[in-house]
Amino acid sequence: MKIVACYSIKGGVGKTATAINLAYAAAQDGLRTLICDLDPQGASSYYFRVRPSTKLKADTFFTRRDRLVRNIKGSDYPRLDILPANLAYRDFDQMLAGMKKSRLRLSQLLHSLSDEYDLVVLDCPPNITILSENIFHASDQVVVPVIPTTLSQRTFSQLLGFYKESNLKRKSLLPFFSMVEQRKRMHNEVRQDMRKAYKRFLQSEVPYSVDVENMGVTREPLLVTQPRSPAALAFTQLWRELKQRSNGVSQGELKGAKDGD
Ligand SMILES: Nc1ncnc2c1ncn2[C@@H]1O[C@H](COP(=O)(O)OP(=O)(O)OP(=O)(O)O)[C@@H](O)[C@H]1O
Numbered sequence: 666m667k668i669v670a671c672y673s674i675k676g677g678v679g680k681t682a683t684a685i686n687l688a689y690a691a692a693q694d695g696l697r698t699l700i701c702d703l704d705p706q707g708a709s710s711y712y713f714r715v716r717p718s719t720k721l722k723a724d725t726f727f728t729r730r731d732r733l734v735r736n737i738k739g740s741d742y743p744r745l746d747i748l749p750a751n752l753a754y755r756d757f758d759q760m761l762a763g764m765k766k767s768r769l770r771l772s773q774l775l776h777s778l779s780d781e782y783d784l785v786v787l788d789c790p791p792n793i794t795i796l797s798e799n800i801f802h803a804s805d806q807v808v809v810p811v812i813p814t815t816l817s818q819r820t821f822s823q824l825l826g827f828y829k830e831s832n833l834k835r836k837s838l839l840p841f842f843s844m845v846e847q848r849k850r851m852h853n854e855v856r857q858d859m860r861k862a863y864k865r866f867l868q869s870e871v872p873y874s875v876d877v878e879n880m881g882v883t884r885e886p887l888l889v890t891q892p893r894s895p896a897a898l899a900f901t902q903l904w905r906e907l908k909q910r911s912n913g914v915s916q917g918e919l920k921g922a923k924d925g926d
């Protein structure tokens with residue numbers, strides 16, 4: 666089983682939009698997929714038209730696997746299930762702080778579902794907390810949407826610094842540009858700078874698009890409602906790129922192989 670987190674310290678950067686479309690793409694690709702909503706806001710639960718689970722509290726989430734499994738709901742799509750969030754998840758950090766092996770609890774819990782699922786996609790809340798550290802330890806790939814602005818550049822450096830200090834595997838940290846507007850000079854300059862500074866930046870870029878905003882109205886993945894739209898194609902490309910990376914092949918290597926290098 667693989668675990669992919671959609672994570673950023675920053676809010677409103679496209680984590681949920683990405684998690685939903687990646688999870689859908691993976692399920693379409695034949696993987697038994699669970700999207701795990703870790704954000705008390707419950708946005709991905711809302712997009713999938715699933716009611717919040719009021720019974721699953723922050724403490725039972727980590728200690729009662731049976732209750733957690735009972736709270737997993739089917740979605741409208743084959744092979745795609747969802748574990749919805751609720752407001753009680755705001756107490757995760759307080760709970761985790763009092764537990765032994767407090768940074769490894771999420772990893773242990775999710776791996777206990779490995780007979781049922783091939784992939785877990787985590788929709789993460791914005792911030793950097795003990796829950797975030799659990800997310801870093803649990804995930805094979807931490808996908809970070811970055812809006813190309815100087816402030817995002819700074820926040821991404823903070824995240825890299827945290828990984829370094831905490832001896833976490835920086836290889837698993839995979840940023841990509843989100844809400845890209847080609848006509849903005851700052852977006853173009855920041856993209857160039859950040860690609861130079863961080864070689865593992867994913868090639869896929871998701872454009873700024875009202876189609877993504879409209880997901881709040883349709884409450885379906887963009888890949889369902891407008892699969893040929895530029896943003897949907899970008900999410901599909903992002904999923905392919907993640908698959909290639911998890912097989913140890915980068916886009917550059919693929920291109921090199923095609924070019925006969
Ligand atoms: N590529 C995009 N183009 C235009 N709007 C977008 C795009 N991606 C996301 N949005 C919109 O921006 C807002 C924030 O997106 P989203 O909820 O995915 O971000 P988030 O990082 O999960 O936010 P939060 O930190 O609050 O959980 C939403 O209204 C969403 O519709």
Ligand SMILES: [Mg+2]
Pocket residue numbers: 680681682704708788789
């Ligand atoms: Mg979100």
